[in-house]
Amino acid sequence: xxxxxxxxxxTIMELLQELIADNSWEKDQQNRTQxxxxxxxxxxx
Amino acid sequence: MxxxxxxxxIERMQCIKDTLDFKEPKKVPVKIQYTNWPYFYAGVTLKxxxxxxxxxxxxxxxxxxDIEFDLSLFGVNVIPVGVFQELKSNKYALANDDxxxxxxxGIEEFLGPEFYPDIIKDPFLVQTETxxxxxxxxxxxxKEEAMKCLKASINPxxxxxIMQQIVxxxxxxxxxxxxxxxNTFSAEAPFYFGPLSSIMDYFRGMQGALTDLRRRPKExxxxxDAIMRQxxxxxxxxxxxPKIKASFGDTLVxxxxxIINAECFLSPNNFKEYYLDYFKEYIGPYLEAGAKYYILxxxxxxxxxxxxxxxxxxxxxxxxxxxxxxxxxxxxxxHQTICAGISLSLLKxxxxxxxxxxxxxxxxxxxxxxxxxFMHNKTLVxxxxxxxxxxxxxxxFANEYGKK
Numbered sequence: 001x002x003x004x005x006x007x008x009x010x011t012i013m014e015l016l017q018e019l020i021a022d023n024s025w026e027k028d029q030q031n032r033t034q035x036x037x038x039x040x041x042x043x044x045x
Numbered sequence: 046m047x048x049x050x051x052x053x054x055i056e057r058m059q060c061i062k063d064t065l066d067f068k069e070p071k072k073v074p075v076k077i078q079y080t081n082w083p084y085f086y087a088g089v090t091l092k093x094x095x096x097x098x099x100x101x102x103x104x105x106x107x108x109x110x111d112i113e114f115d116l117s118l119f120g121v122n123v124i125p126v127g128v129f130q131e132l133k134s135n136k137y138a139l140a141n142d143d144x145x146x147x148x149x150x151g152i153e154e155f156l157g158p159e160f161y162p163d164i165i166k167d168p169f170l171v172q173t174e175t176x177x178x179x180x181x182x183x184x185x186x187x188k189e190e191a192m193k194c195l196k197a198s199i200n201p202x203x204x205x206x207i208m209q210q211i212v213x214x215x216x217x218x219x220x221x222x223x224x225x226x227x228n229t230f231s232a233e234a235p236f237y238f239g240p241l242s243s244i245m246d247y248f249r250g251m252q253g254a255l256t257d258l259r260r261r262p263k264e265x266x267x268x269x270d271a272i273m274r275q276x277x278x279x280x281x282x283x284x285x286x287p288k289i290k291a292s293f294g295d296t297l298v299x300x301x302x303x304i305i306n307a308e309c310f311l312s313p314n315n316f317k318e319y320y321l322d323y324f325k326e327y328i329g330p331y332l333e334a335g336a337k338y339y340i341l342x343x344x345x346x347x348x349x350x351x352x353x354x355x356x357x358x359x360x361x362x363x364x365x366x367x368x369x370x371x372x373x374x375x376x377x378x379x380h381q382t383i384c385a386g387i388s389l390s391l392l393k394x395x396x397x398x399x400x401x402x403x404x405x406x407x408x409x410x411x412x413x414x415x416x417x418x419f420m421h422n423k424t425l426v427x428x429x430x431x432x433x434x435x436x437x438x439x440x441x442f443a444n445e446y447g448k449k
Contacts, residue, residue: 010188012177019195038228039195039202042128043136043181044172044247 053220127201
């Protein structure tokens with residue numbers, strides 16, 4: 001998989017914030033926040 | 046950490062408290078530690094069950110029917126490999142046996158030493174942005190593509206969470222004490238991961254970190270300072286002892302966890318500078334308030350074990366991994382508790398009687414006066430780690446012989 005320099009235009013945190021804002025996969029915002037930060041913790045650990 | 050306590054759990058916690066306080070408990074606490082090994086024990090592969098949380102949990106819990114134990118680190122410790130599959134990452138992947146999980150630490154990309162100024166400025170930013178983009182290539186692809194994969198990774202993440210919850214609920218019902226919460230690694234006291242372990246595990250890798258200690262110690266030290274400052278800030282570490290005591294509430298034993306990685310490779314002087322001094326500074330107030338930290342010591346600690354005498358008596362309990370437990374006991378007895386008892390190699394290659402005889406020798410030596418938790422020396426990971434019959438026999442023995 002090649003590196004695409006254009007993608008420097010978004011940060012991981014922006015991506016995660018958008019995922020939290022998207023209610024299509026979970027209606028409750030608090031749940032979305034917990035799940036997304038749990039996911040981030042899994043990725044970095 | 047909320048604990049769904051019942052009479053059995055309270056009884057077990059009292060035994061743990063007594064042994065950590067160097068009083069002989071009614072029963073020597075018995076601990077077991079595993080990651081994906083219970084799947085092998087149940088005769089299934091993780092690949093077969095990972096998409097069905099209930100079946101997954103049922104398989105993982107089979108061991109609970111056959112072995113009694115008082116204490117577990119997390120209760121359940123299964124990395125959701127499906128998340129990494131969806132992200133097209135091999136950071137964690139299923140091994141060839143479809144059950145054990147491999148970590149790409151040996152081959153994954155770390156950052157060069159030129160990143161030290163960035164790490165010193167904002168370690169978390171480097172960890173979440175620079176490192177994730179280095180180690181998970183989908184995050185270098187167009188945003189829409191990355192988002193699609195990220196969304197797909199939610200389902201396996203949730204499946205794993207559901208499975209974990211089922212297992213933890215069952216362990217609570219059985220009154221098994223889970224030391225810390227699996228999701229946060231914290232309990233009543235915060236998770237502590239030494240700054241040099243962070244540099245080694247996350248930023249520079251083993252070779253890089255250990256070389257840096259010799260070639261650029263000032264940068265390593267500045268990075269350690271920054272990592273700890275930020276960890277304490279983000280983890281809301283407290284410094285006021287009365288406030289910490291109040292935060293423990295009415296819990297019988299306020300637990301904490303410290304995993305040791307890089308520190309096992311350090312000289313005594315470096316161990317003091319890069320581990321113990323930070324531990325005292327950031328965790329000292331918790332120890333003073335009565336917290337009991339489990340030191341998951343991976344590797345050899347014998348040359349530095351006596352440094353734990355500088356901490357309050359009975360404030361830590363140390364897993365003896367590669368060291369001879371009898372030598373470790375000589376160094377630390379009466380000051381801190383050791384968690385030891387039998388090696389995986391003996392469980393693998395010894396006869397049942399040899400295993401029981403060795404366990405008996407451990408009980409006869411370490412148990413008098415408290416300060417002893419019985420366990421095997423390394424985390425159970427794979428089917429080939431041990432002979433299951435030996436494990437069953439040794440734990441049956443330990444649960445009986447450890448009673449007063």
